[in-house]
Amino acid sequence: MAPLRSAAIIFALGFGVGLAGDACHVASGTTTYEWDGVPEIWKSRAWFPFLVAGAVLLAAWSGRQAGLPERRVRGPVDVVIGAAVVLALYALTAVLRGQPATVSVVLTGAIAVAVWAWWDPSAGALAIAAAAAVAGPLAEIVLVELDAASYAADSDDLGGVAPWLPCLYFAAGAVASGMWRAIEAGQGSQSRR
Amino acid sequence: MAPLRSAAIIFALGFGVGLAGDACHVASGTTTYEWDGVPEIWKSRAWFPFLVAGAVLLAAWSGRQAGLPERRVRGPVDVVIGAAVVLALYALTAVLRGQPATVSVVLTGAIAVAVWAWWDPSAGALAIAAAAAVAGPLAEIVLVELDAASYAADSDDLGGVAPWLPCLYFAAGAVASGMWRAIEAGQGSQSRR
Amino acid sequence: MAPLRSAAIIFALGFGVGLAGDACHVASGTTTYEWDGVPEIWKSRAWFPFLVAGAVLLAAWSGRQAGLPERRVRGPVDVVIGAAVVLALYALTAVLRGQPATVSVVLTGAIAVAVWAWWDPSAGALAIAAAAAVAGPLAEIVLVELDAASYAADSDDLGGVAPWLPCLYFAAGAVASGMWRAIEAGQGSQSRR
Numbered sequence: 001m002a003p004l005r006s007a008a009i010i011f012a013l014g015f016g017v018g019l020a021g022d023a024c025h026v027a028s029g030t031t032t033y034e035w036d037g038v039p040e041i042w043k044s045r046a047w048f049p050f051l052v053a054g055a056v057l058l059a060a061w062s063g064r065q066a067g068l069p070e071r072r073v074r075g076p077v078d079v080v081i082g083a084a085v086v087l088a089l090y091a092l093t094a095v096l097r098g099q100p101a102t103v104s105v106v107l108t109g110a111i112a113v114a115v116w117a118w119w120d121p122s123a124g125a126l127a128i129a130a131a132a133a134v135a136g137p138l139a140e141i142v143l144v145e146l147d148a149a150s151y152a153a154d155s156d157d158l159g160g161v162a163p164w165l166p167c168l169y170f171a172a173g174a175v176a177s178g179m180w181r182a183i184e185a186g187q188g189s190q191s192r193r
Numbered sequence: 194m195a196p197l198r199s200a201a202i203i204f205a206l207g208f209g210v211g212l213a214g215d216a217c218h219v220a221s222g223t224t225t226y227e228w229d230g231v232p233e234i235w236k237s238r239a240w241f242p243f244l245v246a247g248a249v250l251l252a253a254w255s256g257r258q259a260g261l262p263e264r265r266v267r268g269p270v271d272v273v274i275g276a277a278v279v280l281a282l283y284a285l286t287a288v289l290r291g292q293p294a295t296v297s298v299v300l301t302g303a304i305a306v307a308v309w310a311w312w313d314p315s316a317g318a319l320a321i322a323a324a325a326a327v328a329g330p331l332a333e334i335v336l337v338e339l340d341a342a343s344y345a346a347d348s349d350d351l352g353g354v355a356p357w358l359p360c361l362y363f364a365a366g367a368v369a370s371g372m373w374r375a376i377e378a379g380q381g382s383q384s385r386r
Numbered sequence: 387m388a389p390l391r392s393a394a395i396i397f398a399l400g401f402g403v404g405l406a407g408d409a410c411h412v413a414s415g416t417t418t419y420e421w422d423g424v425p426e427i428w429k430s431r432a433w434f435p436f437l438v439a440g441a442v443l444l445a446a447w448s449g450r451q452a453g454l455p456e457r458r459v460r461g462p463v464d465v466v467i468g469a470a471v472v473l474a475l476y477a478l479t480a481v482l483r484g485q486p487a488t489v490s491v492v493l494t495g496a497i498a499v500a501v502w503a504w505w506d507p508s509a510g511a512l513a514i515a516a517a518a519a520v521a522g523p524l525a526e527i528v529l530v531e532l533d534a535a536s537y538a539a540d541s542d543d544l545g546g547v548a549p550w551l552p553c554l555y556f557a558a559g560a561v562a563s564g565m566w567r568a569i570e571a572g573q574g575s576q577s578r579r
Contacts, residue, residue, distance in 0.1 A: 020299050027295035043295070071463070077264070077314045084307035091300035095292060099481060102413035102429070106406050107477035114470035121463045213492050220488035236488070270457070270507045277500035284493035288485060 006183045010060045011053045013083050013179070017172075018052030019044055021090030028094035030155050030162065035148045045149075055136070056176045059128050063177035064184075068124025074178050076186030082119055082175035089115070089171055093164055097155060101163045108167035116174035125177045132173025133166040140165060199376045203253045204246045206276050206372070210365075211245030212237055214283030221287035223348050223355065228341045238342075248329070249369045252321050256370035257377075261317025267371050269379030275312055275368035282308070282364055286357055290348060294356045301360035309367035318370045325366025326359040333358065392569045396446045397439045399469050399565070403558075404438030405430055407476030414480035416541050416548065421534045431535075441522070442562045445514050449563035450570075454510025460564050462572030468505055468561035475501070475557055479550055483541060487549045494553035502560035511563045518559025519552040526551060 019042055025031040026043035038046045074082075089111055096104040116129050137158060143149055144160040155162040212235055218224040219236035231239045267275075282304055289297040309322050330351060336342055337353040348355040405428055411417040412429040424432045460468075475497055482490040502515050523544060529535055530546040541548040 020303075024293075024296045024299050027293035077310055080310040080314065081307050084303045084310065088300055088303035088307065091296055091303060094296045095289065095300065096481065100410075100413035103410045103477055103480045106410050107474055107481065110406075110470045110474035110477060114467050114474065117463055117466040117470065121466065213496075217486075217489045217492050220486035270503055273503040273507065274500050277496045277503065281493055281496035281500065284489055284496060287489045288482065288493065 002184065002187055006180055006187070007057060007061075009079075009183055010176075010179050011057050013079070014053035014056030014176070015049045017083055017087045017090065018049040018056075021087055022048055022052075024091045024094035028097045029152055030094055030097050031149055031151055033149050035146075047148075051139075055132075055139075056172070056179070059132060059173050059176035060179040063124065063128055064180040066124055066128075068122060068127075070120050070124070070178060070181065071122040072120045073185065074120065074182035076183060078119070079179055079182045079186075082115075082179070082182075085115060086168075086172045086175050089168060093162070093168055096164070097152070101157055104162075104164045105167065108164040109170075112167040112171040112174075115171040119175050120178045125174050128177035129170045129174035132176070133170040136169030136173075137161050137165045195377065195380055199373055199380070200250060200254075202272075202376055203369075203372050204250050206272070207246035207249030207369075208242045210276055210280045210283065211249075212242040214280055215241055215245075217284045217287035221290045222345055223287055223290050224342055224344055226342050228339075240341075244332075248325075248332075249365070249372070252325060252366050252369035253372040256317065256321055257373040259317055259321075261315060261320075263313050263317070263371060263374065264315040265313045266378065267313065267375035269376060271312070272372055272375045272379075275308075275372070275375075278308060279361075279365045279368050282361060286355070286361055289357070290345070294350055297355075297357045298360065301357040302363075305360040305364040305367075308364040312368050313371045318367050321370035322363045322367035325369070326363040329362030329366075330354050330358045388570065388573055392566055392573070393443060393447075395465075395569055396562075396565050397443050399465070400439035400442030400562075401435045403469055403473045403476065404442075405435040407473055408434055408438075410477045410480035414483045415538055416480055416483050417535055417537055419535050421532075433534075437525075441518075441525075442558070442565070445518055445559050445562035446565040449510065449514055450566040452510055452514075454508060454513075456506050456510070456564060456567065457508040458506045459571065460506065460568035462569060464505070465565055465568045465572075468501075468565070468568075471501060472554075472558045472561050475554060479548070479554055482550065483538065487543055490548075490550045491553065494550040495556075498553040498557040498560075501557040505561050506564045511560050514563035515556045515560035518562070519556040522555030522559075523547050523551045 022031070023043040026033070033045045035045070040046065041049060089108065093104070093108060096107065116125060119125065140161045141159045144151065150156070151161050157163045158165060215224070216236040219226070226238045228238070233239065234242060282301065286297070286301060289300065309318060312318065333354045334352045337344065343349070344354050350356045351358060408417070409429040412419070419431045421431070426432065427435060475494065479490070479494060482493065502511060505511065526547045527545045530537065536542070537547050543549045544551060
């Protein structure tokens with residue numbers, strides 16, 4: 001039961017953060033959905049939050065399976081802070097619409113590095129963060145090519161997606177990499193009580 | 194003497210944060226004072242910082258009286274960080290003027306949750322934060338109804354006040370809930386030395 | 387070798403943060419280089435990142451030489467977080483272009499106080515932060531007087547430089563004050579392993 005419960009919590013967190021963050025991007029006009037083949041949830045087409053939740057779960061599962069040593073052991077409260085910080089960064093990228101790419105990339109990049117170093121400055125977290133920073137934007141470039149969605153003309157300089165997108169995925173990947181273990185740590189401490 | 198000293202410190206912090214944060218809202222045009230029956234302090238009518246300071250003191254006193262267990266014990270340095278973080282969030286809401294409500298509410302809400310979970314992720318802090326998130330905006334709605342002040346037309350969607358206002362009060366309430374004990378902890382550690 | 391290595395790391399960090407932060411200010415139009423007597427690196431004239439790196443190294447060396455007691459002992463990971471947070475604040479000041487001075491000064495000032503209190507809430511760090519908050523803007527005022535560079539007309543209210551500039555230098559000075567010891571702490575812990 002415990003692994004299923006951890007997976008469900010992580011999926012729900014990824015779903016919620018993806019949905020709320022995406023609502024910011026749609027509200028700011030940063031992104032627009034082009035393909036209307038599935039129903040809407042809040043401001044997103046339904047496929048989006050499921051994709052994000054699946055990706056977060058994959059990153060969390062990879063972090064657990066890799067078993068690389070953490071440099072900071074995290075617990076359930078940290079999961080709340082980590083998810084909130086990533087959502088705040090997500091919403092911030094909506095606020096940055098219209099800023100020069102230099103400004104938005106340096107700001108989100110500096111925050112992303114701080115998030116990784118704060119959450120767990122380990123090689124394992126870095127590897128998953130870096131993988132997310134490559135795979136996430138690549139997946140979104142494919143979605144834009146397929147005409148499922150598009151970025152605004154002032155926010156599409158990275159092959160059709162926003163130049164700060166790797167920074168957002170980097171921060172999300174860093175936090176996700178330790179989520180499974182952080183949630184399990186909480187279950188452990190509760191059963192020990 | 195010690196309780197009086199703690200109360201005075203908390204009142205002064207609430208007064209200062211309220212005054213500086215309100216100056217941001219007046220400067221950004223987010224809020225305007227309508228009733229000029231009392232003198233101004235900086236950009237505020239004098240009644241405002243006293244109200245805020247009293248509310249902060251009440252929240253801090255409630256947190257102390259309730260005696261609910263903290264999950265993180267805080268000290269005087271944390272009081273400085275907590276007050277500075279709440280003031281930064283206050284000023285950020287001024288910067289967010291003109292942003293879609295979705296963006297400003299998700300951004301300030303995510304930061305508010307992170308502040309609570311960082312400061313003291315306890316049920317007691319959550320209860321006082323939630324009470325502040327309801328009572329603060331309600332009090333401001335009454336003040337707007339009484340024509341004492343008003344929010345700009347682009348920032349008054351929550352019954353005449355800004356939609357992100359509960360998030361700001363939530364963060365302030367969370368930090369205030371533990372302030373009395375954090376200051377007393379400092380007095381204790383100093384007398385123990 | 388160890389002191390030279392620490393100095394090189396600090397110089398490189400100051401150089402990198404100065405270069406990336408300055409690129410934000412040039413991109414946002416907050417600052418403009420007037421004197422083109424030296425080549426450009428990224429968006430800066432070459433003298434700027436060297437000046438910043440030297441100033442950071444001086445602040446770090448002062449913190450080490452003063453030998454005042456730290457209230458929080460920092461290590462290499464903290465150096466990464468501290469440098470990233472200062473760079474994020476630097477980039478944020480570019481985003482704040484066009485905001486009323488009240489808003490930008492209160493926001494950056496609150497963040498700067500939080501950075502000091504988080505990094506090392508000691509009297510020594512405060513003294514170096516305060517010295518940086520005075521000396522840094524003064525040096526930039528001289529550079530503006532010498533027509534080496536200029537601030538935009540909406541961002542030059544402090545004798546020709548931006549009113550939030552002391553806050554940025556305060557945060558940078560606070561973090562720099564403990565960098566040398568934080569890096570040495572890492573070398574110590576690695577050799578102990």
